[in-house]
Amino acid sequence: MRFLPLFFDLTHGPVMLVGMGPQALAKLRILKAAGALVRWHVLSHDDVEVDETEGVDLRIGLPTSEDFLGAVALVASAGAATDQRLAGQARAMNLPVNIVDRPDLSTFIFPSIVDRGDVVVAIGTGGTSPVLARRLREKIEEVLPERIGEFAGLMGRYRERLNALRHRGFSTRQFWERVIDGPIGALFLSGRSAKAEAALIIEVDRAGLGSPQQGHVQIVGAGPGDPDLLTLKAFHALQSADIVLTDDLVSSAILARVRRDAEIVHVGKRKGQPGIGQDAINSRLIAEAKAGRNVVRLKGGDPFIFGRGGEECQALEAAGVTVTIVPGITAALGCAAEAGLPLTFRKESTRLSIITANTAAGAENIDWSGLADRSTTVAIYMGLTAAASVRDGLVAAGRDPQTPVAVLARGTRPDSRSVTGTLSRLPALAAAAGEGPALIVVGDVVAHSRAWKEAVELLEMAA
Ligand SMILES: C[S@@+](CC[C@H](N)C(=O)[O-])C[C@H]1O[C@@H](n2cnc3c(N)ncnc32)[C@H](O)[C@@H]1O
DSSP states (O other), X not given: XXXXXXXXXXXXXXXEEEOOHHHHHHHXXXXXXXXXXXXXXXXXXXXXXXXXXXXXXXXXXXXXXXXXXXXXXXXXXXXXXXXXXXHHHHHHTTOOEEETTOGGGOSOOOOXXXXXXXXXXXXXXXXXXXXHHHHHHXXXXXXXXXXXXXXXXXXXXXXXXXXXXXXXXXXXXXXXXXXXXXXXXXXXXXXXXXXXXXXXXXXXXXXXXXXXXXXXXXXXXXXXXXXXXXXXXXXXXXXXXXXXXXXXXXXXXXXXXXXXTSEEEEOSOBTTXXXXXXXXXXXXXXXXXXXXXXXXXXXXXXXXXXXXXXHHHHHHHHTTOOEEEEOOOOHHHHHHHHTTOOSOBTTTBOEEEEEESOXXXXXXXXXXXXXXXXXXXXXXXXXXXXXXXXXXXHHHHTOOTTOEEEEEESTTSTTOEEEEEEGGGHHHHHHHHOSSOEEXXXXXXXXXXXXXXHHHXXXXXXX
């Protein structure tokens, strides 16, 4: 590392900028954005546009020795010979100097910047590759929440009050970690800043009274299996967890993205073994949060679609534990995308019903009457072993036995398989798809899927 990243307050004296052209103008914009007092040396008035000079001390001609006195930095892009001479002058006066694109003549360089107000990320490559720095900046821009700078500002306003509690052994680090990773952070970053500040004030007051800090629970949807289908929010939750209570549906590739030091507890049914049961899960979630831990309850797909997220939410709220929900890509969306299967289709398929075949009364007692209409696509969860009942129920309700169907097994995972055919053959298709989890899709939209078209091509080749 040749250049140490430091944050420079440029508001206390003039920064000399020498030169014109796009590079000098780019530096002018950055310096102005940082609130610098810019003294801009150009060769003539004709070289500059009026709006560029706003708020700038414009000087005609190169800087004299007197101009160097009192300046806080020099930035130049004025041609090789002039730049070299200016750099020598600045160095002789111990003045920080940046010659554009000449790290060898510079004592500081401009990093690529992600600017979110109070939060600024600087990326440097030691002047070797500004293009690489820009690429990295784009990647950071993507993952950095839009309101992160305002969020830092909010925390800054309460920092002193919290610091005053340090003498009592109060951990400000833990406090702010919980604010950032917990519901207050989630509220603020999702745009509900007033509500977030109200919640923060309550927490600051509680801390002042010496009340113990409480953890919180995030119920997180892990998506159907492909770890790249995790949302950024889900990824952040996994990275901030102290403990993760996970269902069996969650793939090992996703669990590999959990923070390394976090405890992972499997609470779902696993390979024929019963899980610990819903009541025990609720009690554990409550106990862990009350012990002050950041708890993630991780579920396949989306927590609010056949995921019992609603029940867990109620139990936690009843126990006074704060809870946030992080949605996930539900199996129907993930599997359909993978199979190239549009779940609706203009004019043809205008309704999507998401149902489960795993009801207390059994699949044979489901009321299928509302799902017989041709314009309805039916996505059936937990229907693999009840495929015969699904077919019988839909056909009895009036659905055409020739309706296209797809069985999408282990969707978005490396061993995924899609099998297509008609409703009359659903049990055989389910058997051909192999092990679950699997989703059944019934409707004309299936004929538009890649999986269907590939099967037709194979039949034609065999004929
Ligand atoms: C208890 S439900 C959970 C649903 C989950 N909350 C969701 O939003 O996808 C389990 C059922 O979801 C469906 N499912 C989940 N993951 C799947 C996958 N990767 N491929 C196909 N179906 C899946 C299957 O029908 C499975 O029996």
